[in-house]
Amino acid sequence: MAxxxxxxxxxxxxSSGPLSIWMTSHVSTAVGALGRLARxxxxxxxxxxxxxxxxxxxxxxxxxxxxxxxxxxxxDNALDFAVFLEQTVTVGEAxxxxxxxxxxxxxxxxxxxxxxxxxxxxxxxxxxxxxxDQLPANPLPHTLVVRPGPGNTSASLVLLQEExxxxxxxxxxxxxxxxxxxxxxxxxIVRQAIVIGAALLAIAIVVIIGNTIRLDIENRRNxxxxxxxxxxxxxxxxxxxxxxxxxxxxxxxLMALALVYYGLYMLSGPVARLAGLYxxxxxxxxxxxxxxxxxxxxxxxxxxxxxxxxxxxxxxxxEPK
Amino acid sequence: xIRLENVTKRYPGGQEALSGLDLSVDKGEMxxxxxxxxxxxxxxxxxxxxxxxxxxxxxxxxxQNTRRVKRRKIPAxxxxxxMVFQDHKLLYDRRVFDNVALPLIIAGASRRDAGRRVRAxxxxxxxxxxxxxxxxxxxxxxxxxxxxxxAIVTRPKLLIADEPTGNLDPDLSLEVMRxxxxxxxxxxxxxxxxxxxxxIDRLGCRRIALEDGRLQExxxxxxx
Numbered sequence: 001m002a003x004x005x006x007x008x009x010x011x012x013x014x015s016s017g018p019l020s021i022w023m024t025s026h027v028s029t030a031v032g033a034l035g036r037l038a039r040x041x042x043x044x045x046x047x048x049x050x051x052x053x054x055x056x057x058x059x060x061x062x063x064x065x066x067x068x069x070x071x072x073x074x075x076d077n078a079l080d081f082a083v084f085l086e087q088t089v090t091v092g093e094a095x096x097x098x099x100x101x102x103x104x105x106x107x108x109x110x111x112x113x114x115x116x117x118x119x120x121x122x123x124x125x126x127x128x129x130x131x132x133d134q135l136p137a138n139p140l141p142h143t144l145v146v147r148p149g150p151g152n153t154s155a156s157l158v159l160l161q162e163e164x165x166x167x168x169x170x171x172x173x174x175x176x177x178x179x180x181x182x183x184x185x186x187x188x189i190v191r192q193a194i195v196i197g198a199a200l201l202a203i204a205i206v207v208i209i210g211n212t213i214r215l216d217i218e219n220r221r222n223x224x225x226x227x228x229x230x231x232x233x234x235x236x237x238x239x240x241x242x243x244x245x246x247x248x249x250x251x252x253x254l255m256a257l258a259l260v261y262y263g264l265y266m267l268s269g270p271v272a273r274l275a276g277l278y279x280x281x282x283x284x285x286x287x288x289x290x291x292x293x294x295x296x297x298x299x300x301x302x303x304x305x306x307x308x309x310x311x312x313x314x315x316x317x318x319e320p321k
Numbered sequence: 322x323i324r325l326e327n328v329t330k331r332y333p334g335g336q337e338a339l340s341g342l343d344l345s346v347d348k349g350e351m352x353x354x355x356x357x358x359x360x361x362x363x364x365x366x367x368x369x370x371x372x373x374x375x376x377x378x379x380x381x382x383x384x385q386n387t388r389r390v391k392r393r394k395i396p397a398x399x400x401x402x403x404m405v406f407q408d409h410k411l412l413y414d415r416r417v418f419d420n421v422a423l424p425l426i427i428a429g430a431s432r433r434d435a436g437r438r439v440r441a442x443x444x445x446x447x448x449x450x451x452x453x454x455x456x457x458x459x460x461x462x463x464x465x466x467x468x469x470x471x472a473i474v475t476r477p478k479l480l481i482a483d484e485p486t487g488n489l490d491p492d493l494s495l496e497v498m499r500x501x502x503x504x505x506x507x508x509x510x511x512x513x514x515x516x517x518x519x520x521i522d523r524l525g526c527r528r529i530a531l532e533d534g535r536l537q538e539x540x541x542x543x544x545x
Contacts, residue, residue, distance in 0.1 A: 223412050229404065229410065230423060231424065236427055
């Protein structure tokens with residue numbers, strides 16, 4: 001019991017390298033904050049779930065837009081247009097013209113549909129077969145379906161269409177892509193709306209985490225006062241709360257990922273069925289690594305940010321009495 | 322070790338807790354501050370711990386003028402002083418060991434070093450066998466000894482205690498005072514606020530009596 005017996009205890013507090021202390025201190029604080037969350041599993045889970053839903057919402061809408069873009073993008077690339085020729089053009093002339101256009105550098109393929117083929121097709125699909133037989137002559141013109149090459153820009157496409165439209169044999173060029181452009185414009189608006197919505201939701205997350213941390217600080221007010229009383233710095237007492245915010249953000253982000261992937265899994269069946277009906281092999285594209293990382297990263301950032309601004313404000317206020 | 326020069330502490334509302342107080346405690350002394358509640362004992366200790374600052378005058382602790390200790394430096398300043406409180410101020414969400422280790426963790430001691438020091442401190446207050454318990458399961462006297470172990474674990478040169486025996490019966494009080502006495506014997510300066518005159522008389526230490534924020538009398542035990 002004698003004080004003098006522990007001779008080594010008289011030495012000043014010995015420190016083992018500032019960096020390793022900093023590390024050890026952070027690791028133990030991080031584990032401690034995690035333990036605190038685990039001791040109130042239900043409350044922690046609720047907060048994590050709120051963060052996850054808030055993160056998953058814009059992420060999944062963004063994913064829908066991305067997929068819609070991919071699908072409509074494939075329409076965009078196939079900007080086939082139909083060239084209806086004058087009635088006076090013969091089959092031979094039409095075929096020659098088709099070959100000529102097909103040789104252009106900015107054209108990939110040209111498909112020739114003769115007036116007879118077109119009529120036969122129309123008869124078969126329309127069901128007016130008998131009635132159409134009564135016509136004295138085939139009213140349909142020969143048609144060339146032109147598929148522009150992949151190197152075309154929208155300006156060069158317009159030029160191509162104009163040039164073909166000005167040929168003497170051409171009666172009319174039918175372009176059927178305006179609705180694709182409108183659709184893209186709508187997607188752009190949705191995309192903008194997501195950005196605005198995501199910003200608002202980010203503020204919501206900061207507020208949620210900030211409020212949780214504030215309650216946490218109030219509950220541990222006594223502990224903070226005592227720790228400050230025996231010489232803890234603001235940074236020291238702030239640290240566990242920053243870690244709490246970090247964990248909320250990390251788990252919120254990971255759970256948001258889980259929600260998005262679960263949603264994709266639920267949708268993959270119906271989408272495959274729909275694609276099957278259209279004889280298309282459209283598949284839902286998932287989050288890529290960068291996007292997945294961004295969701296978790298944003299979660300962590302918002303968690304740290306929310307806890308930082310709250311802790312910084314309250315730590316200075318709580319002083320021992 | 323401690324020197325107060327013409328220190329006045331006025332609280333908002335005009336009430337003066339200390340009025341023009343001069344006093345000095347030498348290195349290695351064990352001094353009691355007595356007086357009725359409201360006489361300024363606690364205020365004196367709070368000025369030394371830099372929980373408050375004087376309205377006027379100088380408080381000099383271990384050659385540092387507290388007036389020049391900036392707000393950001395207060396934590397480092399406090400780490401040089403051991404503090405014992407009437408209500409122990411232990412943290413009940415962790416074991417005795419972790420309570421005592423707290424000042425070392427704050428100071429950034431390595432884990433191995435901290436473990437050795439915590440056990441040495443607990444040994445000194447006779448509670449080594451209780452290191453794994455929660456402070457709540459301990460008696461008031463034992464809790465106060467844990468508080469003392471926490472105050473001395475960093476081996477401060479100065480220990481201040483505010484009514485450390487306020488909640489203890491005479492036997493436990495004497496035990497606590499004996500522990501303080503042993504620290505004093507190895508060179509720790511102690512400043513203890515207490516109103517337990519009979520106990521102080523038995524210890525035979527220098528006594529500073531405060532009344533209404535002023536020095537009332539200063540007497541040394543005749544047998545010393």
